[in-house]
Amino acid sequence: MLIELSIRHFAIIDELTVQFEKGLTVLTGETGAGKSIIIDAIGLLLGGRGSAEYVRHGEKRAEIEGLFIVEDDHPIIEKAIEFGIDAQDSMFILRRNITSQGKSICRVNGKLVTLAILREIGQALVDIHGQHEHQALMQPEEHISMLDGYASKALTDTFKEYQMLFNRAQQLQKQVLSLSENEQELAQKTDLFQYQLEEIEQAKLVPEEDVHLMNERHKLAHSEKLFSLLQDSYLSLYGEGRGLDFINNAVSHLEEAVSIDQELKDVFESVSNSYYLLEEAAFALRDRVEQIEFDPNRLEFIEGRLHDIQRLKRKYGETVDDILVYASKVEEELDSIINKDDRISKLQNELDGLWQDLYIEAKALTSIRKEAARELTEAIHEQLRSLYMEKTVFDVRVAERAPSKYAPMIKGKTIPFSQDGIDTVEFYLSTNPGEPMKPLSKVASGGEISRIMLAIKSIFSNQQGVTSVIFDEVDTGVSGRVAQAIAEKIHAISIGSQVLCITHLPQVAAMADSHLYIQKNEENERVKTSVKSLSTEEKINEIARMISGVEVTELTREHAKELLELAESLKQPA
Template sequence: MLINLHVKNLALIEETEVDFTDHLNILTGETGAGKSILIGSIQSALGAKIPKDMIRYGCDSALIELIFHTKSQAVQKKMEEFEIPFEDGEIIISRRITNNRVINKVNDISITISRLKELSPLLLDLSGQHENQLLLKPQNHLKIIDSYHRSVIAPVKEKTASLYHEYQELQKKLSEQNMGEEQRIREMEFLKYEIQEIEEAQLRPGEDESLETEYQKVSHAKEILSDCAAVHEVTAGQNGCVGDLIGSAVQRLYTVSNLDAEARGLTEQLQTIDSLLNDFNRELSSYIDSMEFDGEQFAEIEERLNLINHLKAKYGDSIEKIQKYHDNSVEKYEKLSNYEEYISEIKRELSKVKEKLDIQCERLTALRKEAAIPLTKLIKEALLDLNFLDVVFEIAFEQSEHYSALGKDNVCFMISTNPGQAVRPLHEIASGGELSRIMLAIKSILADEENIETLIFDEIDTGISGRTAQKVSERLAYIAKKRQVIAITHLPQIAAMADSHYLIEKTSDANSTISNIYPLSEEESVKELARMLGGVKITEAVLQNAREMRALAKQ
């Protein structure tokens, strides 16, 4: 579950830290106090895009940090996959935002945003203010069914997607081969010319590099000879060369060493230098003798390099790529030479893949329909608990004429909320308040299936009041018995159910506006409920009403 949230220099938040508890955590506050910023910070920490203007005015950077404690095997497996240390079930996610970059870390190890987004759904599920609108799109209904009994459906779904992509590739390949006889002959002649051009060159791996080295050596032979001759003149020439000077110095030191034994070491060192210089001069002479300029050889090297560079410009920037181009061209030529047989082979392969894809689509449909039976029952039961008194809920299936990576199923949630009213597509009749309750029902069911430890609801109470609000609060409390729930609400009926109650408050002075969050004591919670009940003026009667509401919630 989410243990701690720490936010610094983000929008209206200067710096705030809050410790969350088990079960039901309720966040309340005046409109505009910063509740959405707080939820947005959690979303951002888990991988959502962070606008640069979210950094607090006058600050260079912002920090968001979440601390989780989890026993989830799925989380442990993912952490091992990412090679991130994971001890005692603790996970610390941090994102530091500057004007130039965002640094993501998990347990102090830098992590890519894509990996952070893989890990996040395993830790919590966050329902934002606008997520209810997803229910208005029937394509999302299929995702809900696939999330339910994911362990059974996912492997078949992956196999279906793989076959679908294979099917698409074969269809594309077949459509690309739709050419007439004249076009086929032209293509074959062109390929034949390219193949012949490459084969006649008789290229050898690494040949271009060795030729380039030889070319540089031969083309600069005159400069090399001139410089080497100058060196040889200095070391072994006439008129006081280095060799003569060292030889003379050796003779003098030899005389000294006969007079003083301590000078023998110096004499031996200089003799070694003289010997090395003689060896050097012999090797230098051999090198100079080998550097004879051969104009014919130079012309051959230049011509060969020009040919290789010409082929590189046409077929690839290396001999390996040229050879690969040749092999691909040979393969294309052979296919065009046996064009009818090649087309028939594609069609046969396409037919086989289509047959397999049909089988997988049928399996996928059967699994989805099987999952839809208990899912329909659970959703209906949850809706009854959420004050849908005469609800009828069904999941309708239709088969598409076309394949997709998801199979051939079109799914639509059908509902009737009034007696005698026929079921109709959810998106045609559901109001805002009904959508929020349906989403709450679905989220609670999927959380059980996927073993998600933390659920966050941002204003789940949109469009509801009265007895319905009470039912929603009871449902949240029921869900919170088995997992951590964090909810933002404007309704006292829901706030009264809190196991831990937090107030988000905005304060202003002449220079700045700051949002803070802090936990409320029991008496402070009653006063906040009274504010939510009574508005501007809180009377003793309102306070008493708040205390009664709190006492009933505890029962």
């Protein structure tokens, strides 16, 4: 659950810290006080899209931080460990800063993370349901993801296998289409590849040849200086009156000294060994001096060779090895084009086999979805009955999608494969007896959409494993006994997980376990948002205000007390 939320310099919020409790917490207040801004801040903390516009005017950055506690066996703990995030005590501190330039800095438990990681962890902790989900419900293309979310446990393994096969089939299909290009394009490619391959082959390149040639060029260009240095070094060591002659004299004297003082033996051996090592080095220098060549023709050849290699590098790669790798690829491409018919035949046979396997997995997906659709339909009907939509008929229809241009044929039938299978899913609705079923997007009113989404959320909340659910004005377009039913439904969800709810309905506010009042004040000609946890008496006044809309009277206060008493009785276990 979300324990504490801290917000600084965000929109009209200067600085705000809010503590949350278990169960149902409602946020109420006048329109424009900042209720939805608090939810927006939570959304950004969970990885939502940021913008410099969120930063309070005159400030350098907006800062949002939230403390979450999860169960010891929550799957997000294992996921956090994979990301290298410390998850001790089952505690998560999410932090996000947004600068006035629009840049985001994200941290989880003090570790810098990408926005994608923050989003993956955040979505496992909190489920925010607002007006955008109403819109998603009105978009048929979103319905398949909702059904798949409901069937996720049964669907996971089959869906993974399907996507693996589908991606491989897409790759093969691209190769087949590429090889089946028109003859003119293939002829042009063949000419180009043949010219490139011939140019590289004529150069007779050797791996790392450029490196060896540059080293040799450097030596040849400085051969005279190298000869002089080595010759002087050799003459300094070897010859009468030279370095080795003096060291040999020292060896002879030390040898006689050892016969007098045995403690000098180590010194004698050290000097003696040095003499022989230096003598070997002198002979090596002599041999190297004799090997040095002054060959201007060789230097000229190397310069020409490096020039030719550099010309090839500009076309085919940064190194000789890169050029040789490119030549190998060109050779393969040429072979594919020259033998394209055989290549196409082999690829097509492999692709046909993949289509067959993919179709088996696609039908398995369809079967799982149809069973899940039946179960989801029954579950939604049960939820709708408790929301005074008992005469509403809801249906989740799974059908085969229309085939695309390049859809394959299997046993004489065109199969419309896509990234998520061969199915389309759409919700249908009939709100009154005798009326035909029609697409939900064309017949549902705002109040009906709110109740249907709440029904879906009631079903999903037990499956998703999130620690908190946030409802942002899901009670739009309802009143009376329907409002009471929605209030009871939201509270029922809060029994299994923490629920935060922005509401304008007194019935929902009355069911709250804790009530936060959001208000804005003007200080120093700037607007500030503040949050206050209401006492019982203050709850009565606020609910009375929500009932009357204008002036709180003793009658509306009595009505508010009745709502709270009713709520308390409804919350008692049966």
